[in-house]
Amino acid sequence: MSEEQKDKETKLERTNNVSEPQSEESVKPDTEVPTDTAAEAETGSSPTANAPASTGADKPMRAPLTEEEKAARVQAAAEARAARAKAAAEGGEGSAEAPADKPARTRDKAEGDAAGEEKPERPARAPRAKANEEPPKPKEPSPKQPLLDRLVAMLKADVAEDAVEDAVINYENDHLPTVTIKNEHWLSCAHQLRGHLEWSCEYLRNLSGVDQETHLEVVYHMINLSTKAEVAVHVKVDREAPTVASVTPIWPTADWNEREAYDLLGIQFTGHPDLRRIMMPDDWVGHPLRKDYESLDSEV
Amino acid sequence: MIRTEELLLNVGPQHPSTHGVFRIVVKLDGEVITEATPVMGYLHRGTEKLAESLSYTQIIPYTDRMDYVSAMTNNYVLVHAVEKMMSIEIPERAEFLRLIVMELQRVASHLVWWGTYLLDIGAMSPFLYAFRDREIIIDLFNELCGARLTYNYMRVGGVKWDAPPGWIDKVREFLPYMRKRLNEYDKLVSGNEIFLARIKGVGAYDAETAIAYGLSGANLRCTGVNWDLRKDEPYSLYDRFEFDVPLGVNGDCYDRYLIRMEELRQSLRILEQALEQFPSEGETMGKVPRVIRPPAGEMYARIESPRGEIGCYIISKGKAEPYRLKFRRPSFVNLQILPKLLVGETMTNLITILGGVDIVVGEVDC
Numbered sequence: 001m002s003e004e005q006k007d008k009e010t011k012l013e014r015t016n017n018v019s020e021p022q023s024e025e026s027v028k029p030d031t032e033v034p035t036d037t038a039a040e041a042e043t044g045s046s047p048t049a050n051a052p053a054s055t056g057a058d059k060p061m062r063a064p065l066t067e068e069e070k071a072a073r074v075q076a077a078a079e080a081r082a083a084r085a086k087a088a089a090e091g092g093e094g095s096a097e098a099p100a101d102k103p104a105r106t107r108d109k110a111e112g113d114a115a116g117e118e119k120p121e122r123p124a125r126a127p128r129a130k131a132n133e134e135p136p137k138p139k140e141p142s143p144k145q146p147l148l149d150r151l152v153a154m155l156k157a158d159v160a161e162d163a164v165e166d167a168v169i170n171y172e173n174d175h176l177p178t179v180t181i182k183n184e185h186w187l188s189c190a191h192q193l194r195g196h197l198e199w200s201c202e203y204l205r206n207l208s209g210v211d212q213e214t215h216l217e218v219v220y221h222m223i224n225l226s227t228k229a230e231v232a233v234h235v236k237v238d239r240e241a242p243t244v245a246s247v248t249p250i251w252p253t254a255d256w257n258e259r260e261a262y263d264l265l266g267i268q269f270t271g272h273p274d275l276r277r278i279m280m281p282d283d284w285v286g287h288p289l290r291k292d293y294e295s296l297d298s299e300v
Numbered sequence: 301m302i303r304t305e306e307l308l309l310n311v312g313p314q315h316p317s318t319h320g321v322f323r324i325v326v327k328l329d330g331e332v333i334t335e336a337t338p339v340m341g342y343l344h345r346g347t348e349k350l351a352e353s354l355s356y357t358q359i360i361p362y363t364d365r366m367d368y369v370s371a372m373t374n375n376y377v378l379v380h381a382v383e384k385m386m387s388i389e390i391p392e393r394a395e396f397l398r399l400i401v402m403e404l405q406r407v408a409s410h411l412v413w414w415g416t417y418l419l420d421i422g423a424m425s426p427f428l429y430a431f432r433d434r435e436i437i438i439d440l441f442n443e444l445c446g447a448r449l450t451y452n453y454m455r456v457g458g459v460k461w462d463a464p465p466g467w468i469d470k471v472r473e474f475l476p477y478m479r480k481r482l483n484e485y486d487k488l489v490s491g492n493e494i495f496l497a498r499i500k501g502v503g504a505y506d507a508e509t510a511i512a513y514g515l516s517g518a519n520l521r522c523t524g525v526n527w528d529l530r531k532d533e534p535y536s537l538y539d540r541f542e543f544d545v546p547l548g549v550n551g552d553c554y555d556r557y558l559i560r561m562e563e564l565r566q567s568l569r570i571l572e573q574a575l576e577q578f579p580s581e582g583e584t585m586g587k588v589p590r591v592i593r594p595p596a597g598e599m600y601a602r603i604e605s606p607r608g609e610i611g612c613y614i615i616s617k618g619k620a621e622p623y624r625l626k627f628r629r630p631s632f633v634n635l636q637i638l639p640k641l642l643v644g645e646t647m648t649n650l651i652t653i654l655g656g657v658d659i660v661v662g663e664v665d666c
Contacts, residue, residue: 172385173599202511206600208613208626219613221600225511225527232600253514256636264348279344279665288349 142169147229148177154196155181159188170232180234187245187271193222193231194250200224201231204251209261211291216242216267222251237267246272264289304330309647313342317420317651320661324638324654328647336642336650338635343665351625356382356456356592359625364450366629367663369412372398372405372441373605375454377627380535381601381612382456385594393582394458399536400471400574401441401453403567407478408437409606410560410567417557417655418489421498426489433481436474443467457588472575475568482564490561496554503641503653504552513637516630517608518563519657522548522555529604536603541573553656560658563606593620607631607658631663 142148152167166180181189193201201222210217216237223230237244246269247254258269259278266287269275277284285296312323321342327335347366351359356378363374376398383390390398415430438448445453445461453460489495507523520527528545530538546562548555596618602611611628634657641653 170598172387172595172597173601176600204514205602205609206611206613206626206628208624210615210624210626219598221611221613225525228532251514252512253633253636256632277341279341281341288346 142171142175144169144175144177148179151177151179151199151231154198155179155189155192158192158196160185163189165236166234173232176230176232178232178234180236183235183237183244186233186235187247189233190245190247190250193233199229199231201229202251204247204253207254207257207261209265209267209289211265211289212236213291215239216265218244218261218267220247242266243268243270245270246275248272263287266290306334311650313339317654318661319416319659320664322659322661322664324642324650326642326647326650331646333642333645333647333650336639338638340635340661340664343661345666347666348625348627351622353621355620356594356622359622360454361450361452363627364452365662366627366666367605367607367610367631367660368449369660370405370409370606371449371451372401372453373603373610375451376402376536377601377603377605377610377612379454379456380603381599381614382592382594384601385597385599385614385616386456386589386592388457388586388588390458390586391583393462393579394584394586395537396574396578397459397463397584398454399538400571400578401444401451402536403571403574404437404440404471406567406606407564408434410564411437413560413606413658414485417658418495420651420655421495423489423495426485429481429485429488433478436477440467440470440474443470455585455588456592458583458585462584468575468578471571475572475575478568479565482561482568486561490558499553499557499652499656501550502553502649503645503656504550505637505641506551509637509640510551513640514633515608515637516634517604517606517658518556518559519608519634519637521545521559523551524549529602529609533602535601537574538570540577541570543567543570553652556656556658591620593618602628605630607660607663608634627666629663629666631657631659631661632666635659635664 148167148169152164155163160182163182163185164179165182168178170176170178193199201224203225204220204222206219206221208219210219216239218235218237220233220235221230222233235244242265244267246258248258248269249271255273256278258267258272259275261267262269262272262275263277263279264287276282280288286293288295307328309326309328310323311326312318313321315322323339323342325337325339326333345365347362350362354362360375360378363378364371366374382388411430411434415427415434418426441451441453442448443464444467445451505523507525510520510523510525516527524547526545526547529535530543531545543566544562546559546566548559594614594616596616598613598615600611600613602609604610608630609628610630613624613626613628614622615624617623638654638657642650645653
């Protein structure tokens with residue numbers, strides 16, 4: 001009997017334990033979660049809007065770090081997220097700081113989510129966690145890093161010294177080497193990527209146009225089917241005069257994809273054999289996938 | 301002297317052979333096509349634009365409507381991309397269920413292709429057989445998630461519904477039945493002389509052309525290029541199963557036909573192994589945050605759909621909605637080679653070649 005009771009008690013305890021955090025969760029109004037995380041995002045993961053503010057707030061915290069640690073952190077962070085931070089920091093201020101801050105923050109955030117109760121403590125803990133966690137990262141360079149280095153070296157040597165604006169490894173996406181190539185050098189770089197013996201990326205698997213608000217972008221994903229060497233290429237395009245070289249003569253598969261990017265984003269592909277709308281009607285006004293698109297006929 | 305005049309012929313947008321609203325304007329010199337211009341967009345719904353204001357879970361039903369003959373694989377490519385971005389672990393039972401429905405979907409999708417292709421060419425009865433057998437799969441899906449075509453079955457982190465009691469047994473019973481049927485199909489059609497005369501050597505291209513045009517699926521493998529994402533870039537649980545990737549030699553419509561017939565058998569083979577290893581119990585949803593908000597970054601995920609490489613390119617800015625979502629639709633990319641193939645062919649071969657590409661217009665236009 002007493003054992004049974006004990007059992008019951010322990011069960012009760014267990015269920016209490018289980019239900020407590022749950023009920024807390026469910027009691028929380030729906031709106032609170034978004035605001036909570038939105039606040040996190042404000043301080044952390046959206047450098048676009050807050051890069052200058054956040055770097056200002058951080059400076060006192062980072063003071064106790066040694067120069068070595070700082071350097072290691074900057075390097076690690078730059079490798080992981082340089083591409084994004086660069087886009088965000090284009091406004092000017094804090095271009096050096098921004099990449100260093102971001103990955104550390106996102107890691108903290110993930111940690112905080114896992115251990116729910118520790119949330120309020122995070123601001124105090126954050127700098128220590130940063131210092132502890134950042135250095136190991138450069139010790140495990142991506143297996144694709146040499147590939148990326150060779151690619152950059154090849155493009156610099158064979159095309160132009162300033163052809164590559166940025167080169168990062170996209171860790172989440174199976175360590176995909178990602179390079180940003182200067183618009184005016186894109187055609188020669190494409191020829192190299194297709195024709196160079198080591199790369200010969202003969203299969204252009206995807207082409208997407210992106211409106212990054214400050215500029216437009218064309219993203220190419222290509223692969224060599226036999227070596228499985230895969231590369232993603234970003235080419236920035238000016239928003240006001242959006243022109244970029246067409247790669248249809250190199251990869252015929254780009255034809256309709258470029259027409260689609262022209263149709264939906266208004267990117268002019270120079271050298272395209274037949275650049276006209278493909279999805280929208282021929283007399284359509286505007287390019288719907290642009291972020292500031294407003295339809296001509298408000299009733300549509 | 302006989303003077304011939306060029307004839308401009310409009311095929312579609314409403315034409316039985318396009319299985320949707322798709323139009324080709326062809327210039328004819330007698331019976332021979334001199335130029336073909338595909339016109340599309342009649343089914344463009346702006347999925348990518350709509351997605352920018354929807355949460356990731358809300359986008360899943362939109363993917364059902366892209367390739368509506370193969371909605372399960374479309375579901376998968378989206379949730380797979382998001383899961384990769386957020387490093388979410390999927391419970392084994394959920395992943396098995398996903399793989400089983402994806403392979404069943406491949407069988408169902410190939411059956412639609414088989415039936416309608418032969419219907420286009422002029423054989424009526426295979427269509428009825430194919431749809432009779434496909435109906436069994438549709439019923440299985442209906443039992444699983446309550447819809448016949450637009451399933452909305454997968455979620456980020458797992459699947460929405462567990463298999464009802466007895467469902468797995470029903471799938472198990474279906475496999476030997478389908479094997480028998482496939483033999484019947486072969487006897488009925490694959491060696492038929494009229495059929496062979498219609499498709500052998502028609503619409504042929506070589507491997508180099510196929511790769512340059514970015515073809516995928518049976519359209520690529522018919523030239524002998526060994527490229528199947530289930531083998532070459534394994535996702536889900538495909539690395540646990542034994543199956544072969546059928547390859548063609550001549551790159552013509554007949555090879556594409558044979559490959560798809562063999563793929564049906566290989567899918568059944570995968571299903572047999574999957575059912576054997578299917579965990580008898582377990583969770584169907586992994587640990588997923590309440591609001592799905594992938595970290596800032598970009599991701600190009602791709603899988604092998606029945607029509608080829610379907611890809612999902614997501615740019616996230618850390619919000620609950622994607623900043624940009626682009627689908628690489630195999631039907632759209634595969635169709636590009638059509639104008640090149642049609643030049644010099646006769647009008648009757650237009651139907652044979654278009655059918656051999658295996659397009660779904662909902663996916664062409666997106």
